[in-house]
Amino acid sequence: MNLFNLRRPQAHLAQPVAEPAPAHESTPEARFCLMPSVERPAQVFVRGQGSWMWDSDSRAYLDFTQGGAVNSLGHSPAVLVKAMTEQAQSLMNPGAGFYNRAMLTLAERLCQSTGSDQVHFLNTGAEANEGAIKLARKWGQLHRNGAHRIITATRSCHGRSFGAMSASGSGTFDNRFEPQLPGFINVPFNDLPALHAAVDAQTVAIMLEPVQSDAGVIPATEHYLKGVERLCRELGILLILDEVQTGMGRCGSLLAEQNYGVRADIVTLGKGLGGGVPLAALLARGKACCLEPGELGGTHHGNALMTAAGVAVLDTILEKDFLAQVRDAGQYLREGLGRLANSYAQGELRGQGLFWGLTLSDDSAEDVVKAALYEGLLITAPQPNCLRFTPALCVSKGNIDEMLLRLARAFARVRTAQLHCRRAVAT
Ligand code: PLP
Numbered sequence: 001m002n003l004f005n006l007r008r009p010q011a012h013l014a015q016p017v018a019e020p021a022p023a024h025e026s027t028p029e030a031r032f033c034l035m036p037s038v039e040r041p042a043q044v045f046v047r048g049q050g051s052w053m054w055d056s057d058s059r060a061y062l063d064f065t066q067g068g069a070v071n072s073l074g075h076s077p078a079v080l081v082k083a084m085t086e087q088a089q090s091l092m093n094p095g096a097g098f099y100n101r102a103m104l105t106l107a108e109r110l111c112q113s114t115g116s117d118q119v120h121f122l123n124t125g126a127e128a129n130e131g132a133i134k135l136a137r138k139w140g141q142l143h144r145n146g147a148h149r150i151i152t153a154t155r156s157c158h159g160r161s162f163g164a165m166s167a168s169g170s171g172t173f174d175n176r177f178e179p180q181l182p183g184f185i186n187v188p189f190n191d192l193p194a195l196h197a198a199v200d201a202q203t204v205a206i207m208l209e210p211v212q213s214d215a216g217v218i219p220a221t222e223h224y225l226k227g228v229e230r231l232c233r234e235l236g237i238l239l240i241l242d243e244v245q246t247g248m249g250r251c252g253s254l255l256a257e258q259n260y261g262v263r264a265d266i267v268t269l270g271k272g273l274g275g276g277v278p279l280a281a282l283l284a285r286g287k288a289c290c291l292e293p294g295e296l297g298g299t300h301h302g303n304a305l306m307t308a309a310g311v312a313v314l315d316t317i318l319e320k321d322f323l324a325q326v327r328d329a330g331q332y333l334r335e336g337l338g339r340l341a342n343s344y345a346q347g348e349l350r351g352q353g354l355f356w357g358l359t360l361s362d363d364s365a366e367d368v369v370k371a372a373l374y375e376g377l378l379i380t381a382p383q384p385n386c387l388r389f390t391p392a393l394c395v396s397k398g399n400i401d402e403m404l405l406r407l408a409r410a411f412a413r414v415r416t417a418q419l420h421c422r423r424a425v426a427t
Helices: 028-033 078-090 101-114 125-143 162-167 192-198 222-235 256-260 304-317 322-343 365-374 397-426
Strands: 045-049 052-055 060-063 118-122 149-153 184-187 203-208 238-242 266-269 280-284 349-352 355-359 380-383 386-389
Touching: 060 397, 078 304, 101 118, 101 280, 101 304, 118 125, 118 304, 125 162, 125 203, 125 238, 125 266, 125 280, 184 192, 192 222, 203 222, 222 238, 222 256, 304 322, 322 349, 322 355, 322 397, 365 380, 365 386, 365 397
Parallel strands: 149 184, 149 203, 203 238, 238 266
Antiparallel strands: 045 052, 052 060, 118 280, 266 280, 349 355, 355 386, 380 386
8 A cells, every 4th residue: 555645635834723623433422431531632543554553534644652652663563463463362361370471481581681680560651660669668678777768850750650650750740639659759850969969868769760751851961870870879779760661672772771871770661562562561680679479469460462562572672783773763863853943943852762852942842743643743742842752663764754744844834823823913
């Protein structure tokens, strides 16, 4: 099929940003059966392949969000479909209380490739971070007289369960459903003196994202992350890296910590690990391996179907040249976004590998996201003035070129709409 036959007609720049026509398969009322957890556009998506998705009106969309950096190998990659089909046909779920082959294979390969000693599989990033918090508190009980406090960064996002939400930076969520879980303290990101000042006898760990995602794709500086590691070693506390978004090749290496030459005691993975299915992992190294049977558990932990998906994703990422290709495509995306930012007088470009954020000169990111949707391009806005790009790790340069064309049209559309608004106000 020629994907470009499904391309939309060129947008008229004079047309203001508009919601696309709703494309409903079921009754319009069906959407009201869903709790309004997130705002969704009207499209109903029915099919995906690689970097493309199609809605129920057969319109094609170039996907540079990939479910929020989840579909690491793109939509419905053959390797994942095959692995899951074979696993589903033989054994989906013997139960968390039994070993299964996929769980053991993934555990061994993940520990080996990340230099970890133990792993526990879970379903979501938030759940993996809950596990990291439990692991750190258990370690504090054993080795630091019950110290339990964890220092995290302002504007960090570690997930939406209570422990993960309490760990996340203030200002990250609109409603934190108080009261929060005690035992967390936030300090500014990329600020070593603030961290030094915050540590006390009750501190058991420092927990950070190597690249803050929801804050607007803000990478830690090398000086900072190395300094954090040094501080943890000097004080004998744990370093926890939340690599739920940055891990599994997203930043051009298997783990982002490798880009910094840092080694955490505990690493959490999620999102890209399952390649599109819910799978997360809690990795522990050395002294941090201190859990005993019964202390972590969950009905679907180590589920055979999900871990089979994880094996397929990990094996693909570890194939020769895969990560080099991520870095190469990332560089290409960076250069293209940089050129576009210059033409449209936009702001800073931040990120690593295939994880990029572009700040805008004003708070129009949501408008650009809507205009991009109209142009058949899917991107997200983690902040009112920031766009985020997380394409498939196997995205082609042709798709990057196509994305840049569509994004340029979205910028033009928003700029025209802004001009219309200004004129209307002036008259
Ligand atoms: N940690 C980070 C860095 C994230 O970006 C997210 C989600 O966006 C989470 C944790 C939570 O992951 P999940 O939504 O799978 O619970």
